[in-house]
Amino acid sequence: MTTSNTPLLKVDDLRTYFHTRNGVVKAVDGISFHVNRGETLGIVGESGSGKSVSSYTLMRLIPTPPGRIESGSAVFDGMDLLKMPEKDLRKVRGNRVTMIFQDPMTCLNPYLRVGEQLMEPLLIHKGLSRDDARKRAIRALEEVGIQGAASRVNHYPHEFSGGMRQRVMIAMALITEPELLIADEPTTALDVTVQAQILDLIKKLQREKGTAVVFITHDLGVISGMADRVLVMYAGRAVETGVTRDVFYHPQHPYTQALIDSIPASHAPGEELFTIKGLPPDVSKPLPGCAFSLRCLHAEEACRSTDARIHELSAGHGSSCLRVHQGSLKVITHRVAHASGQGAHA
Amino acid sequence: MNAQTQNFLEVRDVKTHFPVHQGLIFQKQVGAVRAVDGITLSMRQGEVLGLVGESGCGKSTLGRTIMQIIPPTFGSVMINGQVVSKLSAGDLKRARREFQMIFQDPYASLNPRMTVFDTLAEPLLFHGLATKSEVTEKVSELMREVGLAPRFMKKYPHEFSGGQRQRIAIARALALQPKLIIADEPVSALDVSIQSQILNLLVDLTKRRNLTMIFISHDLGVVKHISDRVAVMYLGKIVELAETKALFAHPRHPYTRALLSAVPLPDPDKEKARTRILLEGDPPSPMNPPQGCRFHPRCSYMKDACKASEPELESAAPGHEVACLRHQEI
Known part of the structure; x- marks a missing residue:
């Protein structure tokens, strides 16, 4: 276990390159940052600056090949996320470190009821019984402000609106009470009034549960309201x-x-x-x-x-x-x- | 110009409904999406009107209806003294010289098989604005006006970046020297640093050419920057219409207030200090809008009268119109 003054996540000299037919694309080229417990780090940059690739790298979700993590370390609570064996990583990813993606339509499984998708991490990581997991799933939907949660768990993703789907994604990302949440442009696809609801919700849940957040966006307005600290990226650096x-x-x-x-x-x-x-x-x-x-x-x-x-x-x-x-x-x-x-x- | 009408653009009670059918063989109409549902507005020549609202509020449909890309179900559109909603197809083609459109996605709105020259020369030749011998010079002139080097004339759209493509799309819209431009989210697909270049270009062009422009956007910061007046739409209706300064300083409709308070400001201290008006839920479906005021299910000032009758736009202050029963109390 770490002491309170070491950061929750410390990233050093991270490099992710894509080896394509047209040359080596240095999407992330030597970035370092840290995230303390309970704080929000905002990563800003324009398209192509490498902000999303950085977050995918931390979750080891880079398609390899063509992508390759060339160097660097990402130490989360004493463990290097980039070097640990896949078996151990699976105990951390989706459990202690979770992620919200930009497009809630493509990131929810259209064939599964949202309840099933919410219960999955609890069954895998927490060893809960189906009954308990289901109760927890309903509570998670209530926490993100979805009305009639007890019946909504049986619905499929297409039965939810865009803002509601993003709420489901947030519920799913927070259901295991992670220590670190990576949010990759979570409100970019949403209207401003819905965006305001979602940002408010992330802040509220973060306050209640003490989750640290890495918030990735191109919107300086969103960053100024969400982040405690900011990292500005340009051309992978x-x-x-x-x-x-x-x-x-x-x-x-x-x-x-x-x-x-x-x-x-x-x-x-x-x-x-x-x-x-x-x-x-x-x-x-x-x-x-x-x-x-x-x-x-x-x-x-x-x-x-x-x-x-x-x-x-x-x-x-x-x-x-x-x-x-x-x-x-x-x-x-x-x-x-x-x-x-x-x-x-x- | 028609001496009787002062207004350059007159939109009168325009409704655009899309029928919804059910059944595979014996299709019958089961309802209609009322995308635009009774809009009246007018514009002076040289004015920039911002049209804002959330997705699905009908702002793009209104733009397309004014352009006559989608014919209105009801009502009339008059541009420069000519009722364009009543024109025959041939007359409409000729009249289109006067009003042109810029679309959101410069990747989809340019023909990938046409060079910049082809794209810009086509309208000039079609409308007889240039002969074959002068067309190269005219295209160069247009390209220079939007900040593109004429030497790129023979290149294809895929060889340009998003911002450059949007410049080509703007040049195409300007080729026929239109008097009215409808720009539908012209900067939404662009990064901030590129967005500012295109905004500067649009501000500059409207001034230089005395263009009348409808600027459709969901980004209130951009609209505030470019518009003289702003119309706020909600579920197919205009709920508030005012001078930009007045609208941002004293929004009167509860929806406008909520919308403005939801816009994140790139200023950490102001962000911390402000209070948000959070709306509950999502906008209802335009197929079945709520009775009475369309905003009443989400409005915190709602009282019984709001459910009963639909408020019309009325003047709340000089040049400031609002469609709310309770605008004087709140």
């Missing part, structure tokens, strides 16, 4: 990590700043939005130096050749930007620039 408030209000990487400034909420209506020039890089090609340097407004020669790794700037707040470390660049968001501009006028 981590570019910034820190407490949510620090990352949002004082970003220390030009990519984080660009991401925040690209959203309309950072601007007055109709005002020209900040844009990032160019396109995300092709991760199957070698990317020397900082992966963002090709699109970065502040990049210098050294950025394209020096390996960029996260270095801590202040307690718990790290950035991979070379120029920020050297002190030759101060990252300022539009909002801050605007506020100080107004201050000068007043």
Whole structure:
């Protein structure tokens, strides 16, 4: 057992590559992070940044081949999830570490009643009798706010709406009372009002049960309300990590700043939005130096050749930007620039 | 332009119903999905109207009905003084020059077998806006206007990224110099950094060309940014219509309030401080909308009168219309 100050999950130098006919796609290329008990770590990034592949890697759900975990460790409660034998992993996965996927329609078995699917982990991991498991399944549905749970357990997934299915998925992920929940874009397919219900539910259950959550999303709004700490990913690499408030209000990487400034909420209506020039890089090609340097407004020669790794700037707040470390660049968001501009006028 | 009508677009009591059939051989109609169920709105030239609502509220169907892609079951649509819902097929083809559409998915809305040149030249040649000799120059001009280098003219859609494809789709919509653009979730499929490029382009184009635009989106942040006025839809009806600033500052309909409070803000302190109005359950089926106010089963201000009669849009303040019996009390 671990002591209280070691993190629940510690990931070091994780690399997952896909060996395809067109070359090696470095989907995740050396990321490190940790999750403490009961806290929420938000992982943000655009499509192709490797955030989902990271989570699939932790659950060892990467199709091999073509995928391969090249290096790294993911220590959960003293056990390395990436190296432990499949037999032992099965006792952890779906029991102590569980996952919610983005699309609840494709992740529920359409042929099985939801009750059966909810009971399965209890029968396998907890050794409950069918009767007890069924009672527990009904209670789990009640906990996620599904009315008439006693009869709803006998329904098939197609008889539920999108929001309800996502509730079933959450009930299923939490039924074994896991210590760690990985939520991969759990609300992206849902409408805002339903999203608000689901986010509220995850927060409530997390508070009650002390579950740690890794919350993966591309939506900065969702992250700002959910996460205690944030990890920003770009092209398979981590570019910034820190407490949510620090990352949002004082970003220390030009990519984080660009991401925040690209959203309309950072601007007055109709005002020209900040844009990032160019396109995300092709991760199957070698990317020397900082992966963002090709699109970065502040990049210098050294950025394209020096390996960029996260270095801590202040307690718990790290950035991979070379120029920020050297002190030759101060990252300022539009909002801050605007506020100080107004201050000068007043 | 017609001197009698000031409004560029007039939608009058439009209803679009999709019949639902049952039975394999002797199909009989058992009901109808009332996707759009009585919408009246008007727009000035050069105005951008945001149309928001959750999936299934009928916002896309309304856009397509105005475009005459789906003919309305009832009611009329008048664009620039011409009643387009009454036109013959041939006249409609000619009239379509005036109003064009941009779709959500730039992967599905471009023909994969046509080069950018083919895609952009086709409407120009069809409507006689360019001769064979001038068409290359016109296509280059269009491409430059949407921020694409003309040297990519001979490339196919699969050679472009999502954002670039959306630029091609925008260029195609602009080719005929339309006066009205209906953009159906044009940035929803794009990443934030690409989304901001396309939004800047759309803001710029509407100003430069004095375009009238209906911007359909479920993303309230984007709608707030681009629109002059906003219409909120719920189950086939407009529940609130107001200037963007007024709507976001003082939403009057309980549904609008809930919708606005549900939008996550990219600001941790504000997120922590705000209180959410959580709605119960899911929107009901548009096949069988609730009696009376359609929102009453989920509304926390509901009283008996709301079940009995369906509220019509009425003016709550200058330029601010709301369809709620109790809007003055709440």
